[in-house]
Amino acid sequence: xxxxxxxxQTDQSLFEKKAVTKSFNVNEVPxxxxxxxxxxxxxxxNATMIYADVIxxxxxxxxxxxxxxxQEIDYLHIHNAKPGCYNCxxxxxxx
Numbered sequence: 001x002x003x004x005x006x007x008x009q010t011d012q013s014l015f016e017k018k019a020v021t022k023s024f025n026v027n028e029v030p031x032x033x034x035x036x037x038x039x040x041x042x043x044x045x046n047a048t049m050i051y052a053d054v055i056x057x058x059x060x061x062x063x064x065x066x067x068x069x070x071q072e073i074d075y076l077h078i079h080n081a082k083p084g085c086y087n088c089x090x091x092x093x094x095x
Contacts, residue, residue, distance in 0.1 A: 026093050029090050033057035038087070039079040054081050068092055078091070 024030060034057045042051030051073055055063050060078075067073055076090040 013093075027061070028062045033060050033078075037081040039084070040066055040067065041077045041079070041080040042070070042073040043075055045074045051076075064090060069074070 036057040037055050038055050038060060040051070040053050040055060040060075040063060041049050044050050049068065051067060053063070064076070067076065074092060078087045078090060079085060080087055
C-alpha cells in the first residue's frame with residue numbers, strides 16, 4: 001500500500017492503493033502516459049509540495065530526470081491534469 005500522510009504542512013489528499021497490477025523497471029515510463037496532459041507535484045521528505053508543473057505526457061521521462069536534479073525532491077505524484085485524478089507516485093532511486 002502507498003500512502004501520502006498528512007502532516008499538517010500540506011492540504012494534499014490521502015490516497016491508498018490496495019493492489020499493484022504491474023511493476024516497472026527503474027526509468028521505465030508506461031506508454032499510457034504518452035497521450036495525457038499530466039500534473040506533476042514534487043514533495044520533500046516532510047511531505048511539503050515544493051514543485052508543481054503541467055506537462056504533456058510524451059515529455060514525462062525528460063521531466064522526471066530534470067525534476068530529480070533537485071535533491072530536495074523526495075518523491076512525485078502524477079495526476080491526470082484535466083480531471084485531477086491521482087495516477088501514481090514516483091520515488092527517487094538511490095543506487
